[in-house]
Amino acid sequence: MYDVIIIGGGPAGLASGLACWKAGLKKVLIVERDQELGGILNQCVHSGFGVGIFKEELTGPEFAQKFIDELRETDVEVMLNSMVLSLNEDKSVEVIGPDGYKKLQAKAVILAMGCRERTRGAISIPGSRPAGVFTAGLAQKYLNMDGYLVGKRVVILGSGDIGLIMARRMTLEGAKVLACVELMPYSGGLPRNIQQCLKDFDIPLYLNHTVVDIKGKDRVEQVVVAEVDKNRRPIEGTEIVYDCDTLLLSVGLLPENELTKQANIKLDPRTKGAIVFENMETSVEGIFACGNVLHVHDLADNVAKEAEKAGEAAAEYIRGNSRSDKVVEIHNGNGVSYTVPQHIHYPATNNIDVLFRVNKVFGKSVIEVVDAKENLIAKFKREFIVPGEMEKIVLPKVLLDKAEGDITIMAKEVV
Amino acid sequence: MYDVIIIGGGIIGCAIAYYLSFYNLKVVLLEKENDVSCGTTKANSAIIHAGYDPKPNTLMAKHNVLGSKLTKELCEKLDIPYKQCGALVVGFTEDDLNTINQLYQRGLDNGVEGLEVLSREEVLKLEPNLSDEVKGALWAKTSAIVSPWEYALALAEVAVKNGVELKLNSEVKSIKKDEFFTVETTSEKYNGKYIINAAGVHSDDIHELIGKKEFTIKPSRGEYYLLDKSEGSRCSRTIFQCPNENGKGVLVSPTVHGNLIVGPNAESSEKDDVSTVASSLDFVKNNALRSIPSIDFRENIRNFSGVRARSDRNDFIVEESKSVENFFNLAGIQSPGLSAAPSLALEAVNWLKGKEELVKKENAVDERKRLKLKDLSDENKNELIQKNPAYGKIVCRCESITEGEILQCFDTVIPPVSIDGVKRRCNTGMGRCQGGFCGERITNILIDKLGIKPQEVLQDKEGSNIINSLAKEEH
Ligand SMILES: Cc1cc2nc3c(=O)[nH]c(=O)nc-3n(C[C@H](O)[C@H](O)[C@H](O)COP(=O)(O)OP(=O)(O)OC[C@H]3O[C@@H](n4cnc5c(N)ncnc54)[C@H](O)[C@@H]3O)c2cc1C
Ligand SMILES: Cc1cc2nc3c(=O)[nH]c(=O)nc-3n(C[C@H](O)[C@H](O)[C@H](O)COP(=O)(O)OP(=O)(O)OC[C@H]3O[C@@H](n4cnc5c(N)ncnc54)[C@H](O)[C@@H]3O)c2cc1C
Numbered sequence: 001m002y003d004v005i006i007i008g009g010g011p012a013g014l015a016s017g018l019a020c021w022k023a024g025l026k027k028v029l030i031v032e033r034d035q036e037l038g039g040i041l042n043q044c045v046h047s048g049f050g051v052g053i054f055k056e057e058l059t060g061p062e063f064a065q066k067f068i069d070e071l072r073e074t075d076v077e078v079m080l081n082s083m084v085l086s087l088n089e090d091k092s093v094e095v096i097g098p099d100g101y102k103k104l105q106a107k108a109v110i111l112a113m114g115c116r117e118r119t120r121g122a123i124s125i126p127g128s129r130p131a132g133v134f135t136a137g138l139a140q141k142y143l144n145m146d147g148y149l150v151g152k153r154v155v156i157l158g159s160g161d162i163g164l165i166m167a168r169r170m171t172l173e174g175a176k177v178l179a180c181v182e183l184m185p186y187s188g189g190l191p192r193n194i195q196q197c198l199k200d201f202d203i204p205l206y207l208n209h210t211v212v213d214i215k216g217k218d219r220v221e222q223v224v225v226a227e228v229d230k231n232r233r234p235i236e237g238t239e240i241v242y243d244c245d246t247l248l249l250s251v252g253l254l255p256e257n258e259l260t261k262q263a264n265i266k267l268d269p270r271t272k273g274a275i276v277f278e279n280m281e282t283s284v285e286g287i288f289a290c291g292n293v294l295h296v297h298d299l300a301d302n303v304a305k306e307a308e309k310a311g312e313a314a315a316e317y318i319r320g321n322s323r324s325d326k327v328v329e330i331h332n333g334n335g336v337s338y339t340v341p342q343h344i345h346y347p348a349t350n351n352i353d354v355l356f357r358v359n360k361v362f363g364k365s366v367i368e369v370v371d372a373k374e375n376l377i378a379k380f381k382r383e384f385i386v387p388g389e390m391e392k393i394v395l396p397k398v399l400l401d402k403a404e405g406d407i408t409i410m411a412k413e414v415v
Numbered sequence: 416m417y418d419v420i421i422i423g424g425g426i427i428g429c430a431i432a433y434y435l436s437f438y439n440l441k442v443v444l445l446e447k448e449n450d451v452s453c454g455t456t457k458a459n460s461a462i463i464h465a466g467y468d469p470k471p472n473t474l475m476a477k478h479n480v481l482g483s484k485l486t487k488e489l490c491e492k493l494d495i496p497y498k499q500c501g502a503l504v505v506g507f508t509e510d511d512l513n514t515i516n517q518l519y520q521r522g523l524d525n526g527v528e529g530l531e532v533l534s535r536e537e538v539l540k541l542e543p544n545l546s547d548e549v550k551g552a553l554w555a556k557t558s559a560i561v562s563p564w565e566y567a568l569a570l571a572e573v574a575v576k577n578g579v580e581l582k583l584n585s586e587v588k589s590i591k592k593d594e595f596f597t598v599e600t601t602s603e604k605y606n607g608k609y610i611i612n613a614a615g616v617h618s619d620d621i622h623e624l625i626g627k628k629e630f631t632i633k634p635s636r637g638e639y640y641l642l643d644k645s646e647g648s649r650c651s652r653t654i655f656q657c658p659n660e661n662g663k664g665v666l667v668s669p670t671v672h673g674n675l676i677v678g679p680n681a682e683s684s685e686k687d688d689v690s691t692v693a694s695s696l697d698f699v700k701n702n703a704l705r706s707i708p709s710i711d712f713r714e715n716i717r718n719f720s721g722v723r724a725r726s727d728r729n730d731f732i733v734e735e736s737k738s739v740e741n742f743f744n745l746a747g748i749q750s751p752g753l754s755a756a757p758s759l760a761l762e763a764v765n766w767l768k769g770k771e772e773l774v775k776k777e778n779a780v781d782e783r784k785r786l787k788l789k790d791l792s793d794e795n796k797n798e799l800i801q802k803n804p805a806y807g808k809i810v811c812r813c814e815s816i817t818e819g820e821i822l823q824c825f826d827t828v829i830p831p832v833s834i835d836g837v838k839r840r841c842n843t844g845m846g847r848c849q850g851g852f853c854g855e856r857i858t859n860i861l862i863d864k865l866g867i868k869p870q871e872v873l874q875d876k877e878g879s880n881i882i883n884s885l886a887k888e889e890h
Contacts, residue, residue, distance in 0.1 A: 033809055083809040096817075098804035119849040121641070121717035128690040129719065131874035135851045142855055147886040148869050173886050212693070220877030244881065261645075313798050413462040 001105050003027040004314050007084045007259065008112035012291025014067035015304040016110045019311025025318065028076045029104070031095055033083035037071075039114055040062035040292075041095060041300060043137070043144045046165055048192075050316020052301030062087040063300055073129075089284050108314040108357025111274065111282070111289040112307065115253040115296055117162070123251055125157075127214030130221070135161040136250040140169070149173050154221045156180040157211045159187035159194070161298060161388075163250020168197035172178025177201070178242050181209045182226050184360045189388045190298055193352055200329065210234060214247060223247050232283070233356045235396055253296045263287060270338040271295040278341045278352045279313035279323065280306065288314050294356070295340050298390055302355070306340075309353075328403070335359060337387070344400070352395045358385050358411050365413045367393060372405025385411060417441045417607035419767070420598050422587050422621055424451035426563060426753055427569040427745050428613035430760035435576035437781070438773040443605055444571070444579055445598065447586035448876055450836050451829065452567035454615045456753070457839070458689060458721030460666060460676060461563050462653055463487075465502065465555035465750040467522030467530060473680075474731040475849065476525045478755035478762070485757035485765075486566075488638040492782045493569035495562060496671035501529075502558030502653040503538060505706060507548045514657040515553045522555070528535065529556030542650050544707050556652055562671050563753055564839045568829065569783050575828040577779045583832075584877065587614075590625040609770070610742045611763050616686040616724045618746035627738040630746060634686045635723040637679025638695045640703075643714040643847045646675040653877060654706050663750065665702035667710065672814075672845060677703045677710065684722060687823070691718045716847050731755070733762050741770070788817055810860075811853040813846020821857065825864045832865065833857065833873035836879070858882070 003025040006013045009032030020028045036042065041049070044060030051057060054066065072077070082097030085291040092105045117135040125133075134142075140162060152175050156163045159182040167177045180198055184205050187194055198205050206225065213224035213236045227238035255273040263318055266283035268275045273294040274282040280290050290310040291303045323345035330339045337359040344352060362385040369378040377400065380393050393409075400407075419435060421428045424446030424736070432444045433864070463483045467477035471637060506512045515532060531554045538547055538552040545868045575581050585600040588790050590610070598605045614621040619632045628747045640863035653668035662681045670676050680695045680702075696867030700712055726732060726747025736742040745759055767773060788796060799819070800807040804818030824831055824840040834844065834857050843857060850857070859879060860870050869882045 033812060080759060081546075081808050083812060083815075085815060095817075096796070096807055096809060098800065098807040100800045100807060116848045117851050119716065119851060120849075121715050121849060122713070123694060123714075124640070124693075124715055124718055126691045126693045126696060126718070128688075131879035132725045138854055142858070142882065143886055146855065146859065146869070148858075148882040149884050149886050150881060214690075217687075218876055311467055317586050 001027070001030050001107070003106065003318055004029070004108045004110060005091075005104060006030045006110040006112055007087070008114055008291070008293070009034070009037040010030060010112060010114050010291060011041060011064060011067065011300045011303045012112035012114070012293070013039070013110070014064065014071060014306040015307035015312035016112060016255045016290055017076045018067065018070055018074070019308040020315055021076050021080050023312050023315030025315050026075070027107070029079065030076060031079045031082050031084050031093075033081065033254070035081055037068050037078065037080070037212070040137070040142045043141045045144045045167070049300050052299060053304055060300070062287065065132065084259060087263045087305040089263050091286055107318050108286045108288065110310050110314055111115050111255040111287065111293050113259065113293040115292040117249070118252040118254055120249060124210055125214060128216055130214070130216040130219050132216065132245050133214065133247045133249070134218030134247045136160070136166045139248055140166055143169060143173065149175065150176060151244070153178060153244040154246045155211070155225070155242050155244050156248045156250060158182060158249055158251035159189050159205060160250035160252060161189040161193050162371070163248055164189045164193040164197040166248055166250070167203050168201060170203050171203070177203045178244055179225065180205045180209060182207050183228060184208070185235065186386060187388055189391065191386060203393065211247065216244040220245050222248055253292065257293065257294065260289070260293070268338065268342055270332070271340060275342045276340060277323070277343045277345055278348065279316070279340075279345070280310035281313055281317070286317050295338065296297045298388065302390065315405060317397065329406040330354065331406055333408040335362065335411035336409050339409055348397045348400045351397050352400065353392060354395060355386055355390055356409060357390055358388060361386050362411055362413050365411055367391070367409065367411050369393070369395060369407055369409050371403035371407050375404070377403050377407060417594065417605060419609045419611060419615060420445065420596065420607035421611045422425065422598070423613035423618070424567070424571060424581070425454045425456040425613060425615050426452070426567045427759060429567040429574065430756045430775055431611055431613060431763050432574035433570040433766045434575040434760050436579045437775055439632045440773065441581045441605070444574070444581045445580070445585045445587055445600060445605070446583050449583050449832050449873070450839070451571045451581070452564040452878065454734070455721050455724065456567050457564045458719050459750070459753060460564060460668065461561055461753070462502070462666070462668065462671060463497070463561055464558040464754045465522065465529070465558040466525050466527045466751070467518045467553065467555055468658060469751065471521060471524040471527065474733055475751060478731060478758040479523050479751045480527055482560070482751075482755035482758035484560065486754060487559065488613070489757055490561060490566065493566070493568045493573065493647065494784045495569055497559055497561045498839065499559040500652050500669060501558060502555045502655060503542065504553040504555070504655045504657060505538065505545060505549050506545075506551050507659055507705070509625055510656045512551050515551060515835045518553050526596055527555065527557065530554070531556070542652060542654065542713055543711055544649050545654065546706060546708050548705070558725050560653065560668060560671050561753070568839060572828050573780060573783050577776065581829060587621060587624070588656040590623060597739070601884055603761070605773065608741060611745065612743065613745045615748070616722050618724060618744060622666070622736060622742070622744055622746065625739050626736045626742065630732055631727045631735055632686070632747065633725050633726045633727060634682035634684050635681050636688065636720050637677060637681055637723065638691045638699055638720040639678030639714065639718060640696070640699065640715050641717040641719065642677065642712070643716050644673045646711055647673045649675055649707050649710055656702065656706060665699055667703050667706050672842065674716070675710070678805050679720070681723070684720060689720045691720050716849055725749045725776045731759065733759060735766060784821065786823065788820060789815060810856050811843035811846065813848050814842045815867045821860060822864070833875050833879070834861065835875040837861070851882045
C-alpha cells in the first residue's frame with residue numbers, strides 16, 4: 001500500500017512527489033511511461049525555464065534535472081517505462097511495465113499526466129493526406145531528441161508556444177519558415193515568444209487566417225492559406241499559396257484526462273481538466289491534479305508551484321485533516337475564459353491563488369472579484385492581459401471571509 | 416512460369432491468393448504499392464453488409480449474401496477484429512418507411528436472414544441517441560463491422576505462407592500474350608498462363624493493356640470522419656439512412672477498434688485522389704447529425720476518403736474477358752465489395768477449375784493468429800512480460816500497444832516498411848494523438864529493423880518520406 005501514487009513524471013509529478021516527501025510521507029511512488037523523468041521538458045532544449053522559482057534561465061532538461069537531483073536524495077520510488085492503464089475511484093491503479101502487469105493501491109493519487117497536442121483531425125483540415133503534416137511537438141521531438149529535421153520549407157498553423165519555438169528552432173537549422181498562420185485575432189503564445197521566435201527572424205504572423213487546403217500526393221507540396229471572417233470561416237478570394245514541404249500544427253494542447261474520466265472525476269469543459277478546489281483536490285476525495293493535465297500552462301514554474309500545493313494537500317489528506325464541507329464556486333465573469341481552482345472550501349484556510357485566462361486581448365484593465373451580492377471583494381490592476389499568458393491573482397483570506405455566496409471574477413478594460 | 420498472375424493486392428486480390436494457395440499452383444500477386452491493402456480496401460465504411468440493399472438477381476446480391484456468411488467464418492479463422500453488431504436503416508418520412516418495407520422485401524428475396532421492421536418506439540429503445548424524428552427502421556441483425564486492412568493482410572499472409580509469391584512495388588505496365596501471358600512491371604517480367612485482374616479503380620486500365628474496352632470505371636469518392644473512442648458508443652449498431660440514387664447515404668457506426676465512423680458522401684473524382692474537401696465533409700456532418708444529433712464532431716481524430724470502383728454496368732463484373740482468353744476480371748467491385756470478397760474470390764477459383772483440374776496441397780494452412788496483449792489474462796500478460804520485457808513497454812499510449820507487439824510484426828511473412836504499415840499491423844498511431852507521441856519511436860524502430868537511414872523512413876507509400884535531413888548539431 002502506497003501513501004501516494006503520482007501518475008506522470010514531468011515537472012508536475014516531480015514537484016508534487018518532492019512536496020509529499022517534504023511533508024513527511026514515506027511511501028510515495030511516481031509512475032512514468034517514458035524511459036526517463038522530466039516529461040515534455042526533455043524535448044524543450046531552449047532556455048526560458050526556471051526564472052520564477054530558481055531565478056535563473058534554464059533549459060527544459062536543466063529545469064527538470066534540478067527536481068530529479070533533489071528527488072534522488074529521497075526515498076520516493078520511481079517506476080519508469082511504466083504506464084498507468086486504469087484508475088479507480090478507490091485509488092487503485094493498474095500499471096504495465098517491464099516488470100509486469102500490476103494492481104497497486106494508494107491512499108491518495110496525484111494526477112500529473114500532462115497533455116497532448118491537437119492534431120489535423122481535431123480541426124478537420126481538408127486536402128490530401130501526404131507526409132509532412134506534423135504537430136509541432138512531434139517535429140520538436142524529432143529534432144531535439146534524434147537530430148532529425150522534418151522539412152526545409154515550412155508553414156506553421158497556430159501560434160501556440162511550441163509552434164513559435166519551432167519556427168525559431170527550424171530556422172536556425174537552415175529551414176525556411178514561410179509564415180505562421182493564426183485563426184484567432186490574437187496569438188495563443190507568450191508575447192516574448194512572438195518577439196524572439198517570429199519577429200526577430202522576420203517570419204510573418206497572419207492573424208485571422210487559416211489553412212484551407214493541403215496539396216501533394218506523397219509529401220506536402222503546397223499549403224493554401226486564407227483569411228477568415230468574423231465567424232472564422234474562410235473568405236473566398238483571399239487565398240495565398242505556399243510552396244512548401246511541411247505544415248506544422250500548433251493548434252492547442254489537450255489535457256490527457258482519460259484516466260480521470262475512468263475514476264468518475266468531474267471535468268470542467270473549459271479547461272478540459274478536473275474541477276478542483278484551492279488545494280488541487282478533485283471531485284473525488286483523495287485524488288488531486290496539477291500541471292498540464294489540470295489546465296494548459298505556459299510556464300513550467302507555475303506547474304511546479306501548483307504541484308507543490310497538490311503534494312502538500314495529499315499529505316494533509318492522508319493525515320486525516322479534511323477541509324470544510326462548505327463550497328464556494330468561482331464563476332467566470334466578463335472576459336474570463338476559465339479559472340483554477342473552480343471551487344473553494346469555505347471558509348478558506350489561507351490566501352488563495354487563482355489562475356485564469358482571458359478570452360481576448362485587454363489593454364490597461366482591472367480584474368474585479370465580486371460575491372453573489374455583487375459586493376466588490378478585491379480588485380487588481382493590469383497594464384496588459386493576453387489569452388496566451390496565464391494570469392494569477394491572490395485572494396487574501398481576510399477579504400474572502402467577507403464574501404457572501406459564490407464569487408465571480410471578471411476583467412474590464414479601463415479607458 | 417506462373418500458373419496464375421493476380422494483379423492487385425486489395426481485399427479481392429488477397430482473397431483470391433488465399434483460396435488459390437490451397438492448391439498446387441504457382442501463383443504470384445503483383446501490387447504496385449509497398450504493402451497490400453493500400454487502395455480502397457483501407458478506406459471504406461468497413462461494414463459487412465447483410466445483403467438487403469442490392470437488387471435481386473444481381474451479382475451484387477448473390478455475392479453479398481454469400482460473402483457476408485463466409486466473411487464471418489474467415490475472420491474467426493484469421494483472428495480478425497469482426498463484430499456482428501447489426502445495422503438499422505432508419506426512416507424519417509413516410510417515403511422512407513415505404514423504402515424500408517421494400518428493403519425488407521428485397522432482403523427476403525435475396526435470402527438475407529435476421530431482418531425485422533421496427534416501429535419508432537422499438538428502434539429508439541435499441542438506439543436511444545437516435546433523432547426524435549425517426550419514424551421506424553429496418554433491423555438487419557447479420558450486418559457486421561470488421562477491420563478491412565487487417566483482413567486483407569491476414570489473407571495475404573496465409574497465402575504467402577502457403578507459397579504464393581507477393582511482389583510489392585510492382586506496378587503492372589504492360590501485358591502481352593503469345594501462348595502465355597507476359598506481364599511487365601516497373602522492375603520485372605512475369606510469365607503466366609492465367610491473369611486475374613483485381614486492380615480496383617484501375618481494373619479497366621489493366622484490362623485495356625491487352626483487351627478491348629468492355630467496361631469503364633467511373634470513380635466515386637466517399638469522405639469520412641473518424642471520431643475518438645469517447646464518441647464510440649453513440650450507437651451500438653451501424654445506422655444507415657434510406658438509400659437513394661447516390662448510394663447508401665451517410666452512415667454512423669461503431670468501429671471494431673471502438674471509434675465512431677461517420678460518412679461517406681459520393682462525389683465523382685480522379686481514381687487516385689483521396690483528398691477531402693470542406694464542402695463534402697460538411698455534407699457528411701450535417702447528414703449524420705440528422706441520424707444522431709448528439710455526435711460531438713470536436714472529437715474528430717481523422718478525416719479520410721476512399722474511391723469506389725463504380726462501373727458503367729452498375730453491377731460487379733465477374734467474368735472472363737470477352738476479348739482475351741484466360742484473363743479473368745473482378746472489376747467494378749464497389750460496395751458491397753468488402754462483404755462479397757470471399758464469394759467473389761471463390762468465383763475466380765471456380766472459373767479456374769473450369770479451365771483445368773486443381774489439386775489440393777497437402778499441408779496448406781488456412782488460419783492465423785495475432786498476439787494481442789490486451790486480450791490476455793493478467794496472469795498470461797505477466798508471463799509474457801517476464802519472458803520478454805518489451806511486452807511491458809507501451810509505445811502507443813492511446814491504443815496501449817507495446818514494443819513487443821510492434822517488434823513481432825517485423826517477424827511476419829509480410830513485414831511493414833512504413834509507419835502506416837506498422838499501424839495497419841498493430842494499430843499504433845490510430846488513436847486520438849494520431850501518432851504524435853509514438854511516431855518518433857516507430858520511426859526509430861523502422862530505422863533499426865529495416866537497416867535504413869532516417870531520411871528513408873516512410874509515412875506510407877513510396878515518396879512519403881518523413882525526415883528531410885539530419886540536424887546541423889545533434890542535441
Ligand atoms: C514545446 C513546449 C515548450 C514549452 N516551453 C516553455 C518555456 O519556454 N518555459 C516554461 O516555463 N514552460 C514551457 N513549457 C511549458 C511546460 O513545459 C509545461 O507546462 C510543463 O512541462 C507541464 O508539466 P507536466 O508535468 O504537467 O506535464 P508533462 O511535462 O507533459 O509530463 C507529464 C508526464 O506524464 C507522463 N504520463 C502521462 N500519462 C501517464 C500514464 N498513464 N502513466 C504513466 N505516465 C504518464 C508522461 O509521459 C509525461 O512524462 C513548454 C511546453 C511545451 C510543450
Ligand atoms: C467510400 C467507400 C465505402 C465503402 N464501404 C463499403 C462497406 O461498408 N462494405 C463493403 O462491403 N464494401 C464497401 N466499399 C467497397 C469496398 O471497399 C471495395 O469493394 C473493396 O475494397 C474493393 O477491393 P479491391 O481489392 O477490388 O480494390 P483495392 O483495395 O483498391 O485494391 C486494388 C489494388 O490494385 C492495385 N493496383 C492498381 N493498379 C495496379 C497496377 N497497375 N499494378 C499492380 N497493382 C495495381 C492497387 O494498388 C490496389 O492495392 C466501400 C468503398 C468505398 C470507396
